[in-house]
Amino acid sequence: MTTEEKIFNAARIVFQKKGYSGARMQEIADEAGINKAMLHYCFKNKQQLFEAVFMKAFSQLAPQINMIFNSKKTVFEKIQQFTQEYISFVIDNPFLPQFVIQEMNNNPEFVMNILHHANKPNPDFFISQIESEIANGTLKAVNPKQLLLNIFSMTVFPFAAQVMVKGILQLSDEDFRLMMEERKTTIAQDIINSIKI
Structure with missing residues (x-):
């Protein structure tokens, strides 16, 4: 599984549990098993990540x-x-x-x-x-x-x-x-x- 796939899967799980407003980038990074810096390297903010997950x-x-x-x-x-x-x-x-x-x-x-x-x-x-x-x-x-x-x-x-x-x-x-x-x-x-x- 690629890093991006791990992020998408993790984001989907966290957004599903917490909703958009309740989700935190650190939680998504933890769920994906990567550090927050890597997550921000792939997606600069939560809005961009959510839009990518949505699309x-x-x-x-x-x-x-x-x-x-x-x-x-x-x-x-x-x-x-x-x-x-x-x-x-x-x-x-x-x-x-x-x-x-x-x-x-x-x-x-x-x-x-x-x-x-x-x-x-x-x-x-x-x-x-x-x-x-x-x-x-x-x-x-x-x-x-x-x-x-x-x-x-x-x-x-x-x-x-x-x-x-x-x-x-x-x-x-x-x-x-x-x-x-x-x-x-x-x-x-x-x-x-x-x-x-």
Whole structure:
């Protein structure tokens, strides 16, 4: 394993435990088994390291989403696959949604870089497919972009507002994880039921 790979793995573990604001570069260096000087040689500060960790994760997720959007599966199958894969990804990287929301407010340039990334999710084909199925009478007449927004919102929100969700619903960390596993199927089914004829 290269030094950079050790740093990425360590950073992911520490960010997952402590969140962005709670993580310290010394903790990441200790987790990676390197000294802090070496960590700063590779990444000058925590922000730069987090952005690198995020982009590495994003580069794994975005192609998966595009494969779902552009596949020949039905709209219902795509909704099921998206909720399964996205929630699985965020369970493994629970710090990412909160970081993105924080960066939208504090560092819009970084968010714009994500939106202009060559591999960013592109739902154009999926939107056209929804429009075709509405025209064919197999789906209710819904706004495809509203439908996509519902899918994104229902999958992202519990992770972005995790502290509040756990507090209001009185969930332990394990309860929350189990509830998110359950949402892989319940979100898809709720959305499908709302649009099928």
